[in-house]
Every structure is written in structure tokens, then in C-alpha cells.
Amino acid sequence: MTTLTPPVVIPEQGRRIAFVGKGGTGKSTIIAHMLKHWNAAGIPASAMDADEPGDEEKGSLLEWSDEADLGGPVYPAPNRSKVRDQLVKYTPEGGLLAVDTGAWNRKAGNMHFAVLSGVDLAVLTLPPTRMEMNRAGSVLAAIDHLEEVGAHFPRLVICLTLTNASAKAADTTYRDLTGGGFTVLKTRIPRVDKEDGYGQSYGLEPQLVAGSPMDLLAVELAKEAAA
Ligand SMILES: Nc1ncnc2c1ncn2[C@@H]1O[C@H](COP(=O)(O)OP(=O)(O)OP(=O)(O)O)[C@@H](O)[C@H]1O
Numbered sequence: 001m002t003t004l005t006p007p008v009v010i011p012e013q014g015r016r017i018a019f020v021g022k023g024g025t026g027k028s029t030i031i032a033h034m035l036k037h038w039n040a041a042g043i044p045a046s047a048m049d050a051d052e053p054g055d056e057e058k059g060s061l062l063e064w065s066d067e068a069d070l071g072g073p074v075y076p077a078p079n080r081s082k083v084r085d086q087l088v089k090y091t092p093e094g095g096l097l098a099v100d101t102g103a104w105n106r107k108a109g110n111m112h113f114a115v116l117s118g119v120d121l122a123v124l125t126l127p128p129t130r131m132e133m134n135r136a137g138s139v140l141a142a143i144d145h146l147e148e149v150g151a152h153f154p155r156l157v158i159c160l161t162l163t164n165a166s167a168k169a170a171d172t173t174y175r176d177l178t179g180g181g182f183t184v185l186k187t188r189i190p191r192v193d194k195e196d197g198y199g200q201s202y203g204l205e206p207q208l209v210a211g212s213p214m215d216l217l218a219v220e221l222a223k224e225a226a227a
């Protein structure tokens with residue numbers, strides 16, 4: 001079912017993982033699949049949809065969770081000033097809270113800062129194109145800013161998404177980013193548009209396929225969060 005064996009042990013107080021990245025880079029799709037995999041593997045997992053109210057368009061994680069069983073609850077975005085308290089409240093004991101965020105444009109909005117200052121790990125979803133590369137720098141700059149003002153800040157890892165079958169662009173991006181000191185996850189989420197692929201999975205119950213990219217990412221992220 002999943003390859004999360006032996007199970008990863010998450011510390012009792014739980015861990016929080018925010019997903020950030022440009023619109024359409026697969027954040028919500030990944031979180032839906034992670035929730036399903038983590039819960040199936042015995043890791044209690046919940047999610048918070050922290051798209052700013054008003055950004056909430058069709059295609060949100062919250063609506064997906066209304067339509068299909070994601071294995072764990074998805075909570076709506078609280079008021080920005082309450083985000084940090086809510087992040088702690090929604091984190092399952094010994095488990096994981098995944099936080100979905102709105103599109104990261106040229107720079108982070110206040111909601112992004114509120115979320116980043118309240119999580120342990122930030123995952124930047126990044127398609128491996130040259131145009132996207134400086135987005136990693138902009139996320140890092142936001143995290144540096146939190147550090148400068150003495151706020152809590154998360155560790156940043158990059159997840160290459162929407163990769164093509166020919167791995168060349170992803171390999172080049174991986175080399176450039178790791179060469180630049182970034183941590184890039186080993187697991188990549190490929191673009192899969194076929195009928196039962198990730199691109200058509202919105203609103204459906206995520207499939208648990210052992211050894212699939214989503215399964216491997218669930219394992220890698222659980223380990224990263226537990227570290
Ligand atoms: N691996 C994939 N392969 C093919 N299509 C994908 C993949 N991941 C996501 N998609 C599709 O791309 C679109 C955007 O995905 P998704 O909503 O997960 O991105 P997002 O980062 O959450 O976007 P937003 O910032 O707008 O909320 C959706 O139509 C989704 O079905």
C-alpha cells in the first residue's frame with residue numbers, strides 16, 4: 001500500500017510542513033496525496049488551507065476534502081492574526097500538519113510570513129525551468145527576513161514538480177540548486193496527464209500506489225520533518 005515501513009516516528013509534539021510555490025505548481029495536489037499516504041501509513045496527518053480568504057477559488061484543498069476522503073481533516077484558513085495559534089492547535093500529536101498556501105508571486109504576502117514563521121519545514125514546489133529558479137531565492141529571502149527579525153523560521157527544501165519524462169531539465173536544475181546550497185528532495189513529482197494521472201486527480205480519493213512518486217515523497221517528507 002505504502003512504502004512507509006518501517007514507520008517513521010514523528011516527535012510527540014508533531015511537525016508542521018508548509019507548501020509554498022507559484023500558482024499551479026502542484027501544492028494542493030501534493031498535499032491531498034500526502035494526507036492520504038501518511039494516514040494510511042499510521043502517521044496522523046491533517047491539513048490547513050491557508051489561501052487568503054478571497055483567493056479561495058475552485059480547486060482548493062478544502063473543496064477537495066469535501067468531495068473525497070483524504071484520510072485526514074482539512075481545516076479552513078483562519079484569520080491571519082490567529083494563524084500561528086491555529087497551526088499549533090491543528091497539529092496532530094505525533095503527526096504532521098500540512099499547510100497549503102496561496103500562489104507565491106514575486107514576493108511573499110503577510111499570510112505567507114505568518115505561515116512560514118509557524119512551521120518546521122517549508123517545501124517549495126518548483127517546476128524545473130530556468131524561469132522558475134529565482135523563485136527559490138525569493139523564498140529563501142523571506143525566510144532570511146524572519147531570521148533577521150528574530151522570528152521562528154523553517155528549514156527550506158525544494159521539491160521539483162511537473163517534471164517531464166526526459167529528466168534533463170530536472171537534472172540540470174537539481175545540479176544548479178544543490179550547487180547554490182539549496183536542499184533538493186530526491187523525489188520528483190512528474191507531470192502525469194493521463195486519465196488516472198495526478199493531473200486528473202482533483203476531487204477524487206488519492207490512490208495509494210506503493211513506490212509511486214507520491215508514495216516516495218510521503219516517505220521522504222516524513223523523514224525530513226522528523227529529523
Ligand atoms: N503532477 C501533475 N501532473 C499533471 N498535472 C498536475 C500535476 N499536479 C497538479 N496538476 C494539475 O495542475 C493544476 C494545478 O495544480 P494544483 O492545484 O495542485 O496547484 P497549486 O500549486 O495548488 O495551485 P494554486 O497556487 O493555484 O493553488 C491542476 O489542474 C492539477 O490537476
Ligand SMILES: [Mg+2]
Nearest residue numbers: 027028060061
Ligand atoms: Mg492550491
